[in-house]
Each structure stands twice: as structure tokens, then as C-alpha cells.
Amino acid sequence: MRPGQRPDRPLLQIARPSFLRSSVGPLLLGFVALAILFGWMSWFFHEQTMRGAAIRSSTKVEADLLNFLTILQDAETGQRGYMLTGDERYLEPFNEALTNLDSAFANIADVTATRPYLAPSLTRLREIADQKVRELTVTIDRRKAGDIDGALDIVRSGAGRSLMIDARALIETMLASEEGRLDALQAESARGRNVLTIAIWGVLVFVLILGGYAIMSAWRQTAGLIQASDELRLSNEELVAEGHRREQAEDQLRQSQKMEAVGQLTGGIAHDFNNMLAVIVSGLSLLKRRIARGETDLEELVDAAIDGAHRAGTLTKRLLDFSRQQALVPEPVDANKLVSGMAELLRRTLGAEIRLETVLAGGLWTTYVDPGQLENVVLNIAVNARDAMPNGGRLTIETQNAHLDERYAAEHAEVKSGQYVLVAVTDTGTGMSPDVIAKAFDPFFTTKEVGKGTGLGLSQVFGFTKQSGGHVKIYSEPGAGTTLKLYLPRFFGAKDAKRQTEITGIPRAERGSGEVILVVEDEESVRKLTREGLTELGYVVLEADSAAAALRVLDARNDVTLLLTDVVMPDMNGRKLSEVALQRFPNLRLLYMTGYTRNAIVHNGVLDVDVQLLSKPFTIEALALKVREALGPK
Numbered sequence: 001m002r003p004g005q006r007p008d009r010p011l012l013q014i015a016r017p018s019f020l021r022s023s024v025g026p027l028l029l030g031f032v033a034l035a036i037l038f039g040w041m042s043w044f045f046h047e048q049t050m051r052g053a054a055i056r057s058s059t060k061v062e063a064d065l066l067n068f069l070t071i072l073q074d075a076e077t078g079q080r081g082y083m084l085t086g087d088e089r090y091l092e093p094f095n096e097a098l099t100n101l102d103s104a105f106a107n108i109a110d111v112t113a114t115r116p117y118l119a120p121s122l123t124r125l126r127e128i129a130d131q132k133v134r135e136l137t138v139t140i141d142r143r144k145a146g147d148i149d150g151a152l153d154i155v156r157s158g159a160g161r162s163l164m165i166d167a168r169a170l171i172e173t174m175l176a177s178e179e180g181r182l183d184a185l186q187a188e189s190a191r192g193r194n195v196l197t198i199a200i201w202g203v204l205v206f207v208l209i210l211g212g213y214a215i216m217s218a219w220r221q222t223a224g225l226i227q228a229s230d231e232l233r234l235s236n237e238e239l240v241a242e243g244h245r246r247e248q249a250e251d252q253l254r255q256s257q258k259m260e261a262v263g264q265l266t267g268g269i270a271h272d273f274n275n276m277l278a279v280i281v282s283g284l285s286l287l288k289r290r291i292a293r294g295e296t297d298l299e300e301l302v303d304a305a306i307d308g309a310h311r312a313g314t315l316t317k318r319l320l321d322f323s324r325q326q327a328l329v330p331e332p333v334d335a336n337k338l339v340s341g342m343a344e345l346l347r348r349t350l351g352a353e354i355r356l357e358t359v360l361a362g363g364l365w366t367t368y369v370d371p372g373q374l375e376n377v378v379l380n381i382a383v384n385a386r387d388a389m390p391n392g393g394r395l396t397i398e399t400q401n402a403h404l405d406e407r408y409a410a411e412h413a414e415v416k417s418g419q420y421v422l423v424a425v426t427d428t429g430t431g432m433s434p435d436v437i438a439k440a441f442d443p444f445f446t447t448k449e450v451g452k453g454t455g456l457g458l459s460q461v462f463g464f465t466k467q468s469g470g471h472v473k474i475y476s477e478p479g480a481g482t483t484l485k486l487y488l489p490r491f492f493g494a495k496d497a498k499r500q501t502e503i504t505g506i507p508r509a510e511r512g513s514g515e516v517i518l519v520v521e522d523e524e525s526v527r528k529l530t531r532e533g534l535t536e537l538g539y540v541v542l543e544a545d546s547a548a549a550a551l552r553v554l555d556a557r558n559d560v561t562l563l564l565t566d567v568v569m570p571d572m573n574g575r576k577l578s579e580v581a582l583q584r585f586p587n588l589r590l591l592y593m594t595g596y597t598r599n600a601i602v603h604n605g606v607l608d609v610d611v612q613l614l615s616k617p618f619t620i621e622a623l624a625l626k627v628r629e630a631l632g633p634k
Helices: 018-022 026-085 088-114 116-145 146-158 159-240 245-292 299-321 335-348 371-387 406-411 434-439 458-469 524-538 547-556 575-584 620-631
Strands: 331-333 355-358 367-369 393-404 418-427 471-476 481-488 516-522 540-544 561-568 589-594 613-614
Touching: 026 088, 026 116, 026 146, 026 159, 026 299, 026 547, 088 116, 088 547, 088 620, 116 146, 146 159, 146 434, 159 245, 245 371, 331 335, 331 371, 335 355, 335 393, 335 418, 367 371, 367 481, 371 393, 371 418, 371 458, 371 481, 393 406, 406 516, 458 471, 471 524, 516 524, 524 540, 524 561, 540 547, 547 575, 561 575, 561 620, 575 589, 613 620
Parallel strands: 355 393, 516 540, 516 561, 561 589, 589 613
Antiparallel strands: 331 367, 393 418, 418 481, 471 481
């Protein structure tokens, strides 16, 4: 099978300095802010579209009312011509009016169905029209029968004239009502366009600032790594000054490989983020141009920009996976059940040309891993295998108990001898050369065409396996297929229930339920958008910009149900804040949110048992699920 992306960027595994970690948080905050802002803009565009439909409806009501009055006038014109001349050719306008009158009235009734305040006027208009038609018909019939005097007596009575006056007055009243409504809608639409214009300019400025920050961070990271590498090189030169020429050559080779890895990492990050920012900036630019032209069908551009922001968030998460900084939620897992449960998903993913086979061992040991992350790992491997079999083939997933002895552990760094649960994935694809195998787990490395994949598939597999205390190994030859083996540590404890309860849908707070949430976040924009999201979900929301301010709010109110706090804050972090708050309010529920997990709530790469965590960036759906989970089922 083949790894993810970019064959020209090998990467060594190096420790991430503090300045590299510190740049992840602002980028995550920026992208979650963009995602929430785009969600609001999507809703606002929908509102503008509804206003446009209402304006068109009012315009049609006015046109239909005027058309109805014109038809009545045509009927009266035909009657008068016939009365004066006796020539039935003059009855053509009258007969055509009778034909069109019912359909014209039906059009008015359809358009005004959502306007109950017009119903009495519409009923009265129909009565007047029917009386007018009867009056015209009677005069015409008498004229045809030769009773000209009788017909003229009806005309001279003025009844028909009064009916037309009433019809005109009634239609003018209805037109005035619609005109006022139309003026209000047009004014509201104009205000909406102004708000959208300001919002789009604001988003453009924000995107440019975020892009500039990302580029500057990449440059700073590169400069810092170069400086650190240079210092290391100088130290090594001083220490091995009396060493052999071979040792000096090895030092220079290691330095060259390290710099190549730094260039691969920074170049890959800059390349993918620039692509995603290009989607966002281009989409917003097109939005601005179309709004200036008055167009309202803009959802496709909004969706494209939101997708770019989501892809950027996913890229950052995968970088954390590779660097083993992702918070895991491990539990006892039966690998046989997990593979069986994924079978249908894998078949749909692989397609009809690839046959899936599973060989599941009896008496398989239990392993202790994050089941969701393990499913992602198996899926990533399967996708790479599919790409290595363009003409179809067979994919086999096998489980068995395994033991890695001391000899194997001595030959492979970071491997501990002991008992493991083996999950092996074998394909019949093109296979890999030794050079490709050596680079397969490097991020942004690939043997695929440019633009294919994210370049982090197998690096994510490597990071998860190592963070879980396991081992991963590739066996492959060109043209002979590939086997990728995951060794996951055996679990010796008792099987416990899952730590978290799955909640489906987008739960909302019940009105009047008394669920009050205190949001603690030192970043104003994130705090504001989180508050807006919770308010949209129906919760009562309080906010604080620091741990000290949060404690003051808790002391002032006794109705706070949930504390939603950022983990990394100045003076007092979120974990310390929760400990102090629980001492004062033992029944308080807790939910942490963070874009980068540190030792406050994560130890040895595993989320603490008593912790509920919401990872940034998050969608409103993820926010709703985590808050409802933290509050407990209703």
C-alpha cells in the first residue's frame, strides 16, 4: 500500500519546540472563529433570500390587483360599445374579460394566501366583481332582445358606476397596504446588504491577518529550528573536536537530515494552509462581487469557505496526532468486534473491485486503546491500500495474539517486549521499495500524484500507535503487495463500561429548564462566539474572561449548572479553576475546551478519567453534543 502525500519531503521525527507548539493555539482559535462566522453568514444569506421572495410576492400582488381592475374595465368598455352600436364585435373585450376574470382572481387569492389581513377585502372585491358582471350581462341581454330603453334605464341608474367606484377604492386600499409592506421589506433588505458588506470586509481582513500570522509563524519556526540546529552543531563540534573524521562525517549527515526534515515540515504546512486559505479568500471575494450585483443565491460559496476552514482544522488535528499530542480516551477494546463492526463501512469505501476478507482469531486478548482513533487508523490504512490497487484486488484484515521478545525489542527502538494484540492489514497492490518504506510514516510524503490525499494518513497511524504504547511495522516488496502490522498492548484489567455516552442529534436546552452555563475563555472572540452558539441552542449563558472573574460570577449566583472553561489561561488554568469551583459548589458540572492539550488534563497522552473535553475548533453540533453529555441525559 502507499502512504499519503508528497514524495519529495522526507521528515525525521524531532521534538517540537515550545515556539512551534505555541503557534497552534491561535491558528485553531482563528479557524473556529471563521467557521462560526461563516455559519452566521449562511443564516443571514438565507434571511436575505427570504426577504427577496417576500418583495417579489408583494410586487406580484400589486400587478395582479391592477390586472384584475383592468379586466373589469375591459368588460365595461365592451358593454358600452355594444350599447352604442349594437354591433356584437364590440362584445369581444367583454367576452375575453369574462374568460380571464376567474383565473385573475385565483392568482390574487394564491399570492395573498399568507396575508390573512387581506381576506375580507378580497371577499368583498369578488362580490363587487360578480355584481358588476351580472349588471353588464343584463344590459347586454336586453339590448340583444331589442329592449334598448330597458337596458339604458339600468345604465342610467348608476348602479354599475357605483360598483366600479367601490372596486377601484377597494383595490387602491389593498395596493396601499402592499406598498407599505413592500417599502418596509426593501428598507430591511437594504440594511441587510449593508450589514453583509461590512461583515465580508471584516472576514477578509481577518483572513488576511490569520494568513499573515500563519506565514510569520512558519518563518519563526524555521528560524528557531535553524538556530537550535546550529547551536547543536556547534556543541557537537566542540565535543567531538578530537574525534575521528568518520564521526564528524556522521554528525554532518545527521545535521543535513534534520534540516531536510525541518524544510519538509514547514513547507508542507505552508503549502496545505495556503491552499485552504485560497479557497476561503476566493470564496469571500466572489461573495462580495455577487452581493454588489444584488445576487442572493450564495450558499455554494459560503459552503466552500466553511469547508476550507474545516479542512484546515482537520490538518492541524492530524499534525497533533503525528506529534503524539492528541488527547486519547482509551478503554478496553475487543479488536474482533471492532473490525467486524467496520466491515460494511470498509466495503463501501473500498468499492466493488476490491474484495474484503477478515481472519479473526479465536480467544483474542483485549487491548486498551481509543476505539474511535483505532477505527480511523484502520480506515486510513484501508484507503492507502485501495489506492495501491487501482485495478482491484484483495484486502485482508487479520487479528491474532502476539508476543514481541527481548531480541525483537532490542532491534527496534521504542518497542517494549511483552504481549500484544496484532491487527494486520494486507493488500495485493503495487507494494513499496525499501526507500519508500523508510519514509512511509513521514508527514507530507507520498508516492501519489500531486494534489491527492492529505499527506498525513500513515503518519497519523504512526503517532496513534506510539502514543498508545504500541508498535507499527511495514512488510512490503514492489509488485508483491504490502502488510502493515499494528501491535497494540494487551489489557490485563477488568473490562469496564465505556467512559462516554453517545448522544445523537443536536440537543437543545428546554425553555425554562434552568440550565445556566458559565463560559470562561480569555480570548474575547472565542468567548463571544461560544456564547452565541450556546444561546442559539437555548441555554442561559454567563461569561468570564479569566478564572478570577469566573469565581466572582459563581459567588454572585447560585444557579450555574455547567462550567465550560478553556484549559490554557494565564494566572490560573482551567483545571485549577475547576478544583476551586468544585470545593465551593460540589454539584457543578464541568466541561473543558482547548485547541492544544497540556498536562493539566492529559497525562501520558491519555485524557484523565474524570474529564469531559471539547476540542477546538468545534462546530455547533459538536458543542451541543458535548454540553448535553456533560449535563447528563434529560
